[in-house]
Amino acid sequence: MANIYKPDLMEVIAVRQQTSDVKSVALRFLDPDRAREFSFTVGQFGIFSVFGYGESTFNICSSSNWKDRIEFCFRKVGRVTDAMWQVEVGEVIGFRGPYGNGYPVDLWKGHDLVFLGGGIAMPPIRCAVWHALENRAAYGEITIVYGARTVDDLVYVDELEEWSKRERVRVITCVDPGGEKPGWTGEIGFVPTVFGRTELALHDPIALVIGPPIMIKNTMPVLEKMGVSAGSIYTSLENRMKCGVGKCGRCNVGSHYVCKEGPVLTMDTLRNLPLDY
């Protein structure tokens, strides 16, 4: 019997605390054959589990070019993520996937890329940024605007710093008003406002906007003002999931099963779906 719910066993090879309640974890397949045959598209997700506690859904936030590992990033908010917080290097956890459609990175070729993210939305943007940087000639200017509530809530700060030193890459970080602290050199303000202030001249850009619903809503008019059409604006939905394989019945937005026909979709598509996300 093919058991579609049975996970791969993964060894934890690195754990990094990103903030007071966010950690990133790197995994490798215990089965060398699986490690060799495994591939995914950036933007796809996995279902990660701690045995005895249960499963949780996260984006695979590493680049698809990194063959020796996959990474995910989580915030400690419940039973499973509390258990995940305790996991140490060398321990074994479960992984099912990859699931979902991923980003159409081939379609994005030749375009300027704008990444707009808020808070814990950095991981699903990070994999796309690395993909673009590792295929640098295929993409135009890269702009990243990333914000969090406070300076201490920003994740992957070292990588943001590294990206900003690359050619044709602009990184803008911001924190909500009141979230700054002494020595903060980034912007103060919400992602849509800060992005609006940049007044960039972009050539037929592709935008990837991920964050809380309010951030996405307020970013749309800014992008439209810049002449970006809804068909060129992508997001990744974060609907609750259990199975990841189109059966358990909870991630749908209208007839759109987020786990299979998403999580990545354009604002064009999203606008035609009922307000159920």
Place this chain on the structure above:
Amino acid sequence: MSALISENKLRQLAAEWIGSGRRTIAPVAIKSRLLYMPLQSAEALSLDTGARPANTIKEFFFPKAETLYGYRVKGRSIELIEPANPEEQIILAARPCDAAALPVLDHIFNWDFKDDFYNRRRASTTVITLACTEADEHCFCTSVGGAPDSERGSDAMLLALGDGRYEVRCITAKGQQLFAGATEASTETGKAIAVPLRNFEPEKVRAFAVEHFEDPFWAEHTQTCVGCGACAFTCPTCHCFDIVDAGPMAGGVRVRTWDTCQSAIFTQHASGHNPRSSQPGRQRQRILHKFAIYPEKFGEVLCTGCGNCARNCPAGLGVLSVIREI
């Protein structure tokens, strides 16, 4: 020509099936209601078609709690254990609206990813239906393409002659096998009740639900819903589930359990945001899933008109009561 079997002979057959170790499931009268359950003896079988069982046969294909695999933790190594194969089973005297749900459920368990937990139970089960001779005020199978003698999902069907004899219609080879040599040829036939009146057009329900996604209608007509999920748990087609770990950290099982879109946390994000934060929104989802989403995906409604949602609702709701308002 038809094939007939007497009630006595039918009970004899059931006793043989039970005796040969095949799990034989049938309606059993428990106090004032019928429940599908494994028969301990052929005498327990109820052939009363005056009422329909409070549960459905879906639990014998998609159990309330099903082990997906076991895990054993030894230090830093983990062993996964595949669950046992399902046993062969026969479902006897199923209602046609229960059997008709099986081909409908085949779609969801087999688009793209194949769910072999469900598929192998389908393969190891023979379904014998009993055509309905009565309908109650909650029945509406004919509105959704069914009938009191619909053969959909059945391997064989029994139709009562009304005198303790039943016509046996073998629909598949599996059904034929069970009744081989047990019937007598005849010119008489059994019958089901005259088709009940159609109550509604599914297409009109779909159009209304899609066009009135944000409408006070949902709050007005579902405000008595308490969110218990009885409608979903007693529905032959509702198939939503959760996956949870059970047992101690050192060794336990990962289990799939029934879940319902009527629960408040069903869709709640880790952030606390909930796309369906109110009960009317959750009732709307149930109607939409059955009459708009499933037909769009798989070409047929996710409802067989059994009426169990209404029969089992503590608030007097159910699909039909909402649809009547539409």
